[in-house]
Structures are given as structure tokens and as C-alpha cells.
Amino acid sequence: xxxxxxxxxxxxxxxxxxxxxxxxxxxxxxxxxxxxxxxxxxxxxxxxxxxxxxxxxxxxxxxxxxxxxxxxxxxxxxxxxxxxxxxxxxxxxxxxxxxxxxxxxxxxxxxxxxxxxxxxxxxxxxxxxxxxxxxxxxxxxxxxxxxxxxxxxxxxxxxxxxxxxxxxxxxxxxxxxxxxxxxxxxxxxxxxxxxxxxxxxxxxxxxxxxxxxxxxxxxxxxxxxxxxxxxxxxxxxxxxxxxxxxxxxxxxxxxxxxxxxxxxxxxxxxxxxxxxxxxxxx
Amino acid sequence: xxxxxxxxxxxxxxxxxxxxxxxxxxxxxxxxxxxxxxxxxxxxxxxxxxxxxxxxxxxxxxxxxxxxxxxxxxxxxxxxxxxxxxxxxxxxxxxxxxxxxxxxxxxxxxxxxxxxxxxxxxxxxxxxxxxxxxxxxxxxxxxxxxxxxxxxxxxxxxxxxxxxxxxxxxxxxxxxxxxxxxxxxxxxxxxxxxxxxxxxxxxxxxxxxxxxxxxxxxxxxxxxxxxxxxxxxxxxxxxxxxxxxxxxxxxxxxxxxxxxxxxxxxxxxxxxxxxxxxxxxxxxxxxxxxxxxxxxxxxxxxxxxxxxxxxxxxxxxxxxxxxx
Numbered sequence: 001x002x003x004x005x006x007x008x009x010x011x012x013x014x015x016x017x018x019x020x021x022x023x024x025x026x027x028x029x030x031x032x033x034x035x036x037x038x039x040x041x042x043x044x045x046x047x048x049x050x051x052x053x054x055x056x057x058x059x060x061x062x063x064x065x066x067x068x069x070x071x072x073x074x075x076x077x078x079x080x081x082x083x084x085x086x087x088x089x090x091x092x093x094x095x096x097x098x099x100x101x102x103x104x105x106x107x108x109x110x111x112x113x114x115x116x117x118x119x120x121x122x123x124x125x126x127x128x129x130x131x132x133x134x135x136x137x138x139x140x141x142x143x144x145x146x147x148x149x150x151x152x153x154x155x156x157x158x159x160x161x162x163x164x165x166x167x168x169x170x171x172x173x174x175x176x177x178x179x180x181x182x183x184x185x186x187x188x189x190x191x192x193x194x195x196x197x198x199x200x201x202x203x204x205x206x207x208x209x210x211x212x213x214x215x216x217x218x219x220x221x222x223x224x225x226x227x228x229x230x231x232x233x234x235x236x237x238x239x240x241x242x243x244x245x246x247x248x249x250x251x252x253x254x255x256x257x258x259x260x261x262x263x264x265x266x267x268x269x270x271x272x273x274x275x276x277x278x279x280x281x282x
Numbered sequence: 283x284x285x286x287x288x289x290x291x292x293x294x295x296x297x298x299x300x301x302x303x304x305x306x307x308x309x310x311x312x313x314x315x316x317x318x319x320x321x322x323x324x325x326x327x328x329x330x331x332x333x334x335x336x337x338x339x340x341x342x343x344x345x346x347x348x349x350x351x352x353x354x355x356x357x358x359x360x361x362x363x364x365x366x367x368x369x370x371x372x373x374x375x376x377x378x379x380x381x382x383x384x385x386x387x388x389x390x391x392x393x394x395x396x397x398x399x400x401x402x403x404x405x406x407x408x409x410x411x412x413x414x415x416x417x418x419x420x421x422x423x424x425x426x427x428x429x430x431x432x433x434x435x436x437x438x439x440x441x442x443x444x445x446x447x448x449x450x451x452x453x454x455x456x457x458x459x460x461x462x463x464x465x466x467x468x469x470x471x472x473x474x475x476x477x478x479x480x481x482x483x484x485x486x487x488x489x490x491x492x493x494x495x496x497x498x499x500x501x502x503x504x505x506x507x508x509x510x511x512x513x514x515x516x517x518x519x520x521x522x523x524x525x526x527x528x529x530x531x532x533x534x535x536x537x538x539x540x541x542x543x544x545x546x547x548x549x550x551x552x553x554x555x556x557x558x559x560x561x562x563x564x565x566x567x568x569x570x571x572x573x574x575x576x577x578x579x580x581x582x583x584x585x586x587x588x589x590x591x592x593x594x595x596x597x598x599x600x601x602x603x604x605x606x
Binding site for chain 1: 344347348349351365368369370372373375377379382383384386388389393396397398400401402403429
């Protein structure tokens with residue numbers, strides 16, 4: 001027993017300790033998500049309304065294009081419309097985070113007084129909250145879409161499982177990206193400008209408004225060179241079964257690759273930023 | 283562990299921190315918040331760190347905790363280098379910021395302790411034992427299930443102190459712990475801190491504006507002025523040096539001209555046309571009874587109270603006595 005609070009030694013024990021700490025932080029985020037039911041309901045209503053609009057506009061576009069548009073037929077575009085809306089409450093495309101607020105008001109000092117990594121600790125809490133949101137905002141939209149909106153999910157359990165994994169990866173990746181926005185607060189007090197920039201660019205390039213396959217070639221190339229399509233386009237294509245087999249595996253692999261890159265950038269920023277930090281307030 | 287328990291709790295040498303602040307439209311100016319500070323606090327001491335607003339107290343504490351990087355000089359806290367060994371230090375040090383919360387705002391209070399126990403790697407048995415001890419001694423039981431945002435300030439501060447002490451740190455730093463608390467809550471918190479120190483030998487370092495905190499809790503006083511150490515010694519010694527003055531407040535039977543000629547007392551002000559008057563006096567030169575007797579010779583006193591010296595007054599007198 002480590003009564004004296006000494007860090008554990010040995011890789012296995014370190015991993016167990018890391019999982020215990022971050023599991024607890026994840027659970028705290030999950031519970032915080034559960035606290036705000038009214039907000040979740042409001043989000044659901046908004047997402048459902050825009051889901052209906054998106055579904056009717058995009059199906060009209062597909063029909064006008066002769067039944068196929070950018071690789072999407074009628075069924076695929078419906079799945080796209082409903083699933084993007086279902087993920088909107090969990091994949092952070094707004095750029096806002098608890099940490100950004102804590103940087104601004106100086107509460108980051110409290111986070112730095114704990115024997116945990118700021119990046120992984122805050123990400124664990126964000127992911128917990130985001131994944132909880134799937135229950136009040138994600139699942140009901142999938143059910144609504146299936147009942148009334150013509151949404152069909154694949155029946156192959158392997159494809160569904162890969163889709164769920166892809167969704168979780170997208171949520172974690174978005175939390176790590178939003179951490180970068182917040183961590184810029186190590187250098188500037190006001191990160192709102194960057195947050196708004198992130199909101200505009202990420203949503204568009206992730207395929208929130210239209211699938212990225214509808215982009216002109218140059219924009220499509222640009223989009224795929226950013227970490228944004230893996231936030232929405234990828235999990236929706238994998239979960240809906242539009243992309244299957246090794247192509248789907250490759251897309252999930254792309255998500256994992258971006259995860260590693262964005263995590264590494266965040267870790268470097270944290271290390272450099274700690275040397276710059278001037279905590280706001282007394 | 284062996285080497286650090288005997289190390290001083292705080293060892294600071296020629297510590298300096300400057301900030302660049304905007305001045306005018308384009309100009310920037312350097313402000314020195316902590317200036318060539320050298321001091322040592324041994325393990326087990328209880329120290330009051332006082333000074334006017336902006337004297338550099340919080341800046342020093344942030345450097346001790348590894349949150350802020352010193353401009354120059356060295357810091358060792360619990361024998362560790364705070365910035366480089368932040369996580370190791372966090373296991374040995376607890377901090378309470380009176381104006382910030384380390385609790386999870388929208389979760390029940392008990393949940394914060396479960397999270398912090400995991401964060402500090404407490405074993406299940408240790409977590410249970412320590413939580414039970416703190417809950418009992420800080421009387422948290424009644425509101426453990428209440429979300430933190432619904433707690434009163436007094437309840438929350440007790441909750442904050444428990445959070446800072448959950449991992450049994452060797453050094454507890456309290457930044458304005460009693461700010462905004464009522465008299466009874468202050469008293470309970472002070473009693474708890476004394477008991478905690480007696481039971482576990484915890485080193486206490488607190489910044490405060492409340493002289494009551496210092497006189498009840500601290501054996502040693504450090505007074506900072508413009509980032510420099512202006513006094514280091516006992517509270518009694520500080521009072522002797524600068525004559526920390528007490529204030530006699532008298533309510534008089536009839537409006538009276540200002541009582542300016544009472545021996546060894548200085549008339550500070552009058553209210554209600556002279557119905558209530560405030561007289562400052564120095565314990566070293568006279569007594570409350572003597573001042574009261576001198577006032578009673580002149581007018582009829584209906585009621586009275588004695589105000590203890592506050593930090594601002596002590597600080598002001600230190601500055602005056604040094605020709606500032």
C-alpha cells in the first residue's frame with residue numbers, strides 16, 4: 001500500500017494507477033453531464049429540428065442530381081443527415097471547453113496543484129461528459145431517424161462495432177483538439193477568437209453541413225489533410241455502413257493516427273506553456 | 283521520503299519574480315512582485331505570511347507550488363524543485379485558495395473526495411479512513427450529498443480544507459482561508475487547523491488579512507512589503523517593534539467634543555456628533571483600563587468595545603516606522 005502517497009513503480013502498476021485516476025475523472029465528467037437534463041433536452045430538440053431540415057434538403061439535392069450525389073444515394077444521405085445530427089452533442093465542434101474557462105478565470109492553478117497531467121485529466125473529463133451526451137442526444141436521434149426519417153443502420157455486428165469504436169475515437173479526438181484551443185490560453189488571456197475560428201473551420205471540414213465528398217477536388221484534398229473529417233465524416237460513414245471492410249478499417253486507422261498526432265502536439269504545448277503561465281487573479 | 287521529511291518545508295533563496303504589464307497605449311513596464319526574497323520554514327512550523335494587497339504574497343505561494351516560474355532565485359518546497367517536480371510536490375502539499383474552489387461544482391461534495399482520492403492514489407482503506415476522519419472533525423456529514431454549488435460559504439470552506447488535506451500533505455498552504463466567513467465559522471476552522479497540526483505535525487503557511495488568524499494559528503510571522511521581507515519573527519515581537527495598536531470604541535451619554543487629550547491614546551474619529559469615538563492606544567504604553575478611566579473622568583461612558591489590531595494597521599505602522 002502506498003500510504004505515504006508515493007508514486008507506484010513498475011509499468012503495470014503505473015498503468016493501473018493511470019487507468020484508475022482517469023477512469024474516475026471520466027466518471028466525474030459523465031456525472032456532470034447527467035446533471036444538466038434540461039440542457040440535454042433542449043439540445044435534442046434543436047438537433048432533431050435541424051436533422052429534419054438537413055434530411056429534406058439533402059434528399060432533394062440527391063433527387064435533383066438523379067439519385068446519386070458525391071457517392072450518396074437516397075438511403076445513404078438520410079443516414080448521413082441523421083447521424084451527423086446525433087453526434088453533434090458529443091463531438092465537440094464548438095471549440096468550447098471547461099478548461100478554456102478555467103484558464104481564463106485562473107482556476108487552472110487548482111488543476112496544476114494535482115499530481116496528474118493537465119492534458120489527460122481534462123480530456124478524460126470532457127470525454128466523459130461528451131459520451132454521456134450520446135444517451136440523451138445521440139440515441140434518441142438515431143431512434144427518431146429510424147422510426148420517422150428513413151435511417152437504416154447496418155445489421156452486421158462487426159460493422160456496427162467498428163462504427164461505435166469510430167464514434168468513440170471521434171469524441172476523444174475532438175476533446176484533444178479542443179484542448180489545443182484551451183491550451184493556447186497559456187500564451188494569451190483571450191482564446192475566444194481561436195475558438196470561433198475552430199468552430200467555423202472544424203464544422204465545415206468535418207462534413208457537418210454537407211458530406212466532404214461533395215467538395216471540389218482542391219477542397220476535398222485540403223479537408224483530408226486536416227484532422228476534421230475524422231470527427232464526423234469518418235464515424236458517420238463507418239457507422240452507416242457506407243464504407244465497409246478494409247476501407248473502413250483504414251478510416252479508423254486514420255483516426256488513431258490523428259489521435260496520436262494531436263495528443264503529441266497537446267503534450268508539447270502543455271510542457272512549453274507551463275513555463276509561460278501567468279495565472280489570472282490573486 | 284526519508285530525505286524529505288527532514289528537509290525544510292520551504293527554502294527560498296534570492297527569489298525574484300517580475301511581470302511585464304501594459305502601461306499606456308504601447309508602453310510596457312516591469313513590475314517586481316517578489317524581490318530578492320530569502321527565507322526558510324522548517325517542517326512543523328506554523329507561519330503567517332502577511333502584507334498589504336499586492337505585496338507579493340500570492341505570487342510567492344504560486345512559485346512555492348510550482349504554478350509560476352521564478353524570474354530568478356531558487357525555491358525548494360518539501361525538498362523538491364516545484365516546477366520540475368510538480369506532481370511529486372502535489373502529493374506532499376495541500377493548498378486552499380479562499381477565493382477559488384478545488385471542488386467539483388455541480389457534483390455532490392462526497393464525489394469530490396472520491397475523485398481526489400483516486401487522483402492522489404490513496405488505497406481504498408486509506409481513502410475511507412481519512413475521509414471519515416475529515417468528515418467527522420470538519421462536520422461535513424450533513425451536506426456530503428449536496429452539490430457543491432448549493433453549499434453555504436462556511437460549509438464550502440470546510441469542504442475545501444478537507445479536500446486539501448485528504449492526501450495528508452506535510453505542508454498545508456492557506457491563502458486567505460477565512461475571508462468572508464462569520465465569526466463562528468472562522469473559530470471552528472481555526473480550531474480544526476490547530477487540532478490537525480497537533481495530530482499530524484502538518485506545517486502551516488497562511489496568508490491572511492485577519493490578525494485573529496495570525497494570533498490564533500501562527501507561531502511566526504513573515505511580513506512582506508513590495509515583495510521584500512520586512513519582518514520575520516513572533517507576533518509579540520512584531521507588536522513590540524511597531525506597537526500594534528488596539529482601538530477603544532466608546533459610546534458616550536452625550537455629544538462630546540473630540541477626546542484628543544487622553545494620555546497615550548490617539549483620537550481616530552467621531553460619529554454622531556461625538557456620541558461614538560474611537561481611540562487608538564498601544565499596549566506597551568498603556569492599558570485599555572487606563573484609557574477607559576481617563577475617558578470616564580471627562581465624560582459618562584454608556585458602552586464600549588475594544589478592536590484588535592488588523593493586519594493593515596500593523597503593516598502601515600511597519601512602513602511608517604521604516605520611513606516610507
